[in-house]
Amino acid sequence: MPLEISGLVKRFGEGSEAREVVRGLDLSLRPGECFALLGPNGAGKTTTLRCALGLTAPTAGDIRLCGLPVPEQAREARMRVGVVPQLDSLDPDFTCAENLIVFAGYFGIRESEIRPRIPELLAFAGLEGKDNARIQSLSGGMKRRLTLARALVNKPELLILDEPTTGLDPQARHLIWERLRRLTAEGTTILLTTHFMDEAERLAHRLAILDAGRLLAQGSPREVIAAHIEPQVVEVFGEWTGNGQSAGPESGAAAWATRHAASFSKRCEISGETAFCYTDDAAPLLAHLAHQPGLRTLHRPANLEDVFLKLTGRELRD
Amino acid sequence: MDKPSARRGHFAPPRLSLRFAAVWRRNFLVWKKLALPSVVGNLADPVIYMLGLGYGLGMLVPQVEGVSYIAFLAGGTLCYSTMNAATFEVLYSGFSRMHVQKTWEAIMNAPIALDDIVAAELVWAASKATLAGTAILAVIAAFGFTASPLALAAIPVIFLTGLCFAALGLIMTAVAPSYDFFMYYFTLFITPMTLLSGVFFPQSQLPDAVRHIADALPLSHAVSLARPLLLGQMPQNIALHAGVLAAVTVAAFWLALALTRRRLLK
Numbered sequence: 001m002p003l004e005i006s007g008l009v010k011r012f013g014e015g016s017e018a019r020e021v022v023r024g025l026d027l028s029l030r031p032g033e034c035f036a037l038l039g040p041n042g043a044g045k046t047t048t049l050r051c052a053l054g055l056t057a058p059t060a061g062d063i064r065l066c067g068l069p070v071p072e073q074a075r076e077a078r079m080r081v082g083v084v085p086q087l088d089s090l091d092p093d094f095t096c097a098e099n100l101i102v103f104a105g106y107f108g109i110r111e112s113e114i115r116p117r118i119p120e121l122l123a124f125a126g127l128e129g130k131d132n133a134r135i136q137s138l139s140g141g142m143k144r145r146l147t148l149a150r151a152l153v154n155k156p157e158l159l160i161l162d163e164p165t166t167g168l169d170p171q172a173r174h175l176i177w178e179r180l181r182r183l184t185a186e187g188t189t190i191l192l193t194t195h196f197m198d199e200a201e202r203l204a205h206r207l208a209i210l211d212a213g214r215l216l217a218q219g220s221p222r223e224v225i226a227a228h229i230e231p232q233v234v235e236v237f238g239e240w241t242g243n244g245q246s247a248g249p250e251s252g253a254a255a256w257a258t259r260h261a262a263s264f265s266k267r268c269e270i271s272g273e274t275a276f277c278y279t280d281d282a283a284p285l286l287a288h289l290a291h292q293p294g295l296r297t298l299h300r301p302a303n304l305e306d307v308f309l310k311l312t313g314r315e316l317r318d
Numbered sequence: 319m320d321k322p323s324a325r326r327g328h329f330a331p332p333r334l335s336l337r338f339a340a341v342w343r344r345n346f347l348v349w350k351k352l353a354l355p356s357v358v359g360n361l362a363d364p365v366i367y368m369l370g371l372g373y374g375l376g377m378l379v380p381q382v383e384g385v386s387y388i389a390f391l392a393g394g395t396l397c398y399s400t401m402n403a404a405t406f407e408v409l410y411s412g413f414s415r416m417h418v419q420k421t422w423e424a425i426m427n428a429p430i431a432l433d434d435i436v437a438a439e440l441v442w443a444a445s446k447a448t449l450a451g452t453a454i455l456a457v458i459a460a461f462g463f464t465a466s467p468l469a470l471a472a473i474p475v476i477f478l479t480g481l482c483f484a485a486l487g488l489i490m491t492a493v494a495p496s497y498d499f500f501m502y503y504f505t506l507f508i509t510p511m512t513l514l515s516g517v518f519f520p521q522s523q524l525p526d527a528v529r530h531i532a533d534a535l536p537l538s539h540a541v542s543l544a545r546p547l548l549l550g551q552m553p554q555n556i557a558l559h560a561g562v563l564a565a566v567t568v569a570a571f572w573l574a575l576a577l578t579r580r581r582l583l584k
Contacts (some may be wrong), residue, residue, distance in 0.1 A: 012584065055426055056583055078429040089424035093348040102347065105340040106428035154428075 001067065002158040002189040003029040003052055008061035010047050010213075021047045023213035025061070029158070034180065034190040036200035038308060039210035040317040045193040046086065048210070049162055052191075053078060066157055079107060082151030086162040088143050090135050096122060096146055097131040104153040114153060125149035126175055141172030148179065159183060161192040165199060177203055197305040207304075209311055216311040221304055228307045230266050230278040232299070234285055237274040239294035256295060264288055271314050278302065328579040332572060333433045341425060341438030342445070345415075349446065360450035364399035365457050368392065371518065372463075383520055385549060392463040393545030394517030396454055396472065397479055401537055404447035404480040405508060408487035409500045412439050416491060422582065432582060436575050440484045447480030448473065458548065466550030475547065475560075479540040482563045486536070488574035492581055516541045536566050 010022040022044045029035050039045050050056045052063055054074020063070040065077035091099050097118050104114040122130055125145035130138075138146065144164065151159060164180075165173040180203055184190055194200055200207050201221045208218040217224050225231075240256040257275035261268035264285035265277035279285060282299055289297050349356060372388030382390040415421040422435050452473055458464050490503045514521070514528065515537035524532055532538055539559040546553040553559065 053427065075429045075431055078427065083427035085420070085423060085427060087420055087423075089420035091344070091348070091421060091424075092419060093351060098347070102344050103424070103428065105343060106337075106425055106430050108337075108340070108429075150424075 001028060001064065002031055003027070003066075003191060004062075004064045005048070005052065006062050008048065008051060008063065009059045010044070010051055010056070011059040020059075021213050022051070022058075025210070025213070025215060027208065027215070029189055029191060030206075031157075031189055032184060032187050033205040034184045034192070034203050036204035036207040037191065037193045037210055038195065038197070038200055038207055038304075039193070040195065040312050042317055043210045043312075044213040045210060046162055049160055049191075049193065053081070053083065053160070079154065080157045082154065082156035082159045084144070084147050084151045084159070084161040084164050086166070088140075088147060090143055090146060090150070092135045095132045095134060096127060096138075099135070099146065100150055100153055103150045107154045109153065117153075121149040121152060122146075124152070124179060126179075139172075141168050141175070144168060144172065144176065145179075148176065156188065158189045158191065161190065163193055163195070165194070165196065173199070197303065197308055201304045209308060211312045217307065225302055225304060225307055229302045229310055230280055231302055232279050232282040233302050233306060234265070234277045234279065234282050234289070235274055235298040235300070236261075236277060236289065236295055237298075238296040240292060241294050253295060256292065260288065269309075269314070276306070278306070328576040328583075329572070332437065332575050333431065334437050335431075335434055337430050338434040338438040338441065341430065341435050342442050344421075344425075345438070345442040346445075356446075357449065357453055360399070360403050360446075361453050361457065364395050364402075364454055368395040368458075369461075389463050389549065390520075390545070391518065392458045393472075393548045394515075394541055396451055396458065396476065396548070397537060397540040397544050398512050398515075398517045399454055400447045400451040400476045400479045401483045401508070401512075401540070403450035404443045404483040405487045405503075407443035407446050408439055408484050408491055409494075409503070410497065412443070412488065412491045413494055413497060413500075415439075416578075416582075417494075426582075432579060433575060436488065436571075436578050440481065440488060440571055443484035443487070444477055444480030447484070448477045451476035451480070464548040464550070466548070468547045468550050468552070472544045472547045475540060475543045478560060478563045478567070479537075479544075481567045482536050482540070482570070485567045485570035485574060489570055489577060492574050492577035511535050511537050514538070516545075536563055539563050 005025060005027040008022050008025040009020065011018050011020045013019055025048060037045050037048065047056070051058045052065055052070065054065070054071035054077070057071050065074065066080045068077040070077055091102065094102060100118055100121055101111050101114055118131065122128055125148055127142060127146060127149070135143065148164070165176050168176070177199070180190055192203070204221060206218070206220050207224065209216045209224070217228055219227065236253045236256065238253060240251055240253060252273060253275045254270050254273070257268050257270055261275060261277055265279040267278040269276045277285060286297065286299060289295055368388070368391055372391045376387035379387045422432070425435055426432060455469065455472060459469065490500060494500060514524065514532040515535050517537070521529055521532050521538065539562045543553045543556065543559045
């Protein structure tokens, strides 16, 4: 197994100031799959990764990385793992090729071994011919891709990526996604954290939603959606005039929702000016809305973001 | 049930391995790109001071402890510039690598432990200081301020001095919130020590009370070894002086490592 975590607890601080960031987490990755760990800021994603890599000792629980106990044999386990950290940590004093050569050195790989592989690694990162380019001359997307190439110098069994596409433009994100798919097709196991739901939905074979240090849901994207939320969503927004009935002092979708949403949908959440109505069958609701001038609607299937917001709430996490 | 490993203190003994060499090599390869300006930078300041003070003040004080002032100053200059080279490297460059560039973080994702990274910084800073010190030694010899082959024996002293001050500086790096913090270390520790350690004038000029403190400073021990060697004499109490430098190195490295573990392995 590439990674097995059971009963993981991580507490920072002591006594009354103690904060429990991870609270009893069980996770098991299957060989060759892409597993996404989703969660709002502060959910414990990065702490979980740090524990898995043996960079911080867990308060309780058992971790096996590539079959080896962590943190006891974390160093040996990391021989077989590649990491793309959240923040860029390329060596600004080196060229692209030198970054790969020096990093390979940390794995005990000699320059004569890595040098023939550099064109292939740079090509994988879409950086053909950039061997001698300085890091400062690279765009954010290029740096992230070089970091991905750097994580592959040891041909890892497991690739861990912490928010790999945060801050990248759509073109750069799509290229990273395509490369990650290629890696899983070649048999590399991938564990990534993200708070982009579309990223998880596109890439992950399985995913887990984490909040406040606990797993709230786990499974394939379809399973998680099916298990946790009604299949249909109708978003309602715009002006509501009350359709003959008095709309009262308040108007808009929220006013409509307080009167009518419960009769047509299983669940309705109001966020700002929009009412999100969740239902198994949207037809009666849409028929009703057709007679409500001023209100506009968007009917769509439920997605991972709906599940995520249902499970973790709509409040801001700063 | 908490695991014992979670409670294992940051003060556990250093776990060192030869893997530190890959990190040392990384720093060496970066240095190599800018080797010439780096050496000139390390060389210019102390040489200008040595010649300026040596010739200028030397006119007023023709003899110190039986030798010309500039010959007296040469041994002190060698030690304090070695100290400065090691200190600057672990403070400013080390902090860049640890905090700003996240180089250490990247290395820790590879199969290299933090202990090896800090050890590599220690040995690298001492290596760079040795290079700087040896260059200064060459200048001193070229000017004819030392003529004895014993001066070559000052090179291991330079390395030990580099290790000692690299280790002390790493404590600062481990606790520094920003570059500005290092100013305190220079004004409160490095500069007073330079003045008290017999670099510019003999410690016999100090009042008794101050002298006892001055004698204990690591730079004093370095000067006590290097100066006689440059003057062609065997130093006295070699074991004591070298022992103090080595002991400070070990103790300071251990503390620096504990503080760095506390900072980064949480």
